[in-house]
Amino acid sequence: MQQPPAPPARSAGPARVTAAMVAARAGVSAATVSLVTNGKTAGRVSAENIAKVEQAVAELGYVVDGLGSSLAKGRSNIVIMVAPDVSNPFFANVIAGVRREIGQDFALLLSVTDAGRTPEPADVRRLLALRPAGLLIDAPSARFLAELRATEPTVLLDAAGIASETPSVNFDIAGGGRLLAAHLAEQGHRRVAYLDSTTGTETFRVRREAFAAEAGRLGLDVVDMQATTIDVGTAAMEFARAWPGLSARGATAVVCATDTQAYGVLQEARVAGVEIPRALAVTGFDDLPYSETSNPGLTTVHLPALEMGRLAGRRLLELMDGGAGGGALTLDSSLVVRGSTLA
């Protein structure tokens, strides 16, 4: 007497439109549908059938299923970008550059970690299981790279200072750091403080070391402050904490690992009544838009973010097309001198 229970409702909504449904409606085989949706019709599909398929696709609202397609092709159409610090405004420009190059053909997806943390091996493994068509790794740590061992096309961004076979697009960070040291020495500074970032990526190590080495060569004394996150607030607090001591020891400049931290120093110095640049010079790295309009303007090492994104995207495209393209590409950095160091 009992009715068998109704089959459980599948995920609500209309059934998924498949290539087979399109084929049936167009009166062709699934193979032909595939050829058309992949644009491989040249000399293989008649104009008539192309038109039929296109109409059926439109009528049914068919979208090629990414999973089936990727499985058959052996790779997906997504490019995963791994980055430690999405909320750095600098990074937004890098992404914009990447998207501009690969955006038409691939879906760009970001894998982010909590602020200031580097991705874990487990994260990476899960990402590779998605079979990305390519990988973009921004500001990697050496440890992370060692664990990666990805066989898919990979391009590193901002990986200066990392020994790796993987193709990379870098800034000449070290050159920028040296220019910075030379500029400060020229301005007559003798003792400067360095405010590092807590993010454990190589780029920050290089920034610091290149600056410190050149500073040493020029007779400049470098004092380390406590590293902070890339955040105006924490940098401001660290400056407030450290300044009395630094001042007593005769420091006349603060070199920050990022512009964002420099903003915090500028702000807090103003609160403390420290005159910039007369009593204190302040510098950054990145050259974010605001560094031009801040008051005083911030002297900083200019890093061409958009350009880096574009080049990395283009190289990844070549790699995914089967190109070789090894080696490291280095973009010039330059020093932009503004009011924060120039009386």
Added chain:
Amino acid sequence: MQQPPAPPARSAGPARVTAAMVAARAGVSAATVSLVTNGKTAGRVSAENIAKVEQAVAELGYVVDGLGSSLAKGRSNIVIMVAPDVSNPFFANVIAGVRREIGQDFALLLSVTDAGRTPEPADVRRLLALRPAGLLIDAPSARFLAELRATEPTVLLDAAGIASETPSVNFDIAGGGRLLAAHLAEQGHRRVAYLDSTTGTETFRVRREAFAAEAGRLGLDVVDMQATTIDVGTAAMEFARAWPGLSARGATAVVCATDTQAYGVLQEARVAGVEIPRALAVTGFDDLPYSETSNPGLTTVHLPALEMGRLAGRRLLELMDGGAGGGALTLDSSLVVRGSTLA
């Protein structure tokens, strides 16, 4: 005489380890391997076979292929979060909250657009083709939502003011806006300027409208500045441009759509020698960490970002488990009064 050409080298590196290889090594079937890697062994696989499979998995370094697995299961194990403004530091906290809830079981991937832009229909379609297990949409525009029509589990974040059947987790933005208006009226202001964001999301419309409505009720006059991106620099420039006129018309406060913009106003006001809060009160929305430590501290509407991320993640988990869970959840916002409005 000619040797046939060597087969083209497949994507370099060792061949992919498959479940079949694991099965062969463990001396079991692929089905058993699947049961083990999916943790569905209870009453279905002997302890002995579990051990064999686990050992083979370890020896071979087998990782379940996401494409094959997802295709068979009908959905992937990725959750895609769509967001207009990754580089807003506020957003980093939302993500952290989401990850904390869903991070173990799903890969969280971000789809971002260029600063201040809302995703296009084409972007969305490509994302859905990946068959995400779930979708998280942050600060959607009404237009975007109308186009979406996703059948997969979806949770909206910060979607106050959007009429939609889709479950959502929101802030009581309107309440915060009203508290802000009341506070300024109480402090004796009669005419205030409003600095909006150019990002075309509903949350900013609601911020402005709730504030303006309550302000009107309390006899406060509201003057619109030119909206800017969520960026210290552009906000600073807009303040510099607008202040002379605003001042002449008797405005005594600037209400900003975000804390970040308020920082620009604070900074530029200081440069212009405008005393805060005596000559000008400044407020924001978000309550970023820096708003507490800035000098003066920033009066702002506190929005619990981490909490929102966690709740959204939890609701999505429920939905993906087949739960119903419709309706909108609203988190209280509150007004944090600091030195930027309080003499």
Added chain:
DNA sequence: CTGAAAGCGCTTACAG
């Protein structure tokens, strides 16, 4: 408890 088989939705040689 176990494995053979079908199927997820495509794409790509292959034969015609």
Added chain:
DNA sequence: CTGAAAGCGCTTACAG
């Protein structure tokens, strides 16, 4: 130019 078939790497009823 076209379609039937095999296969991508899994998972899940099903029969045993």
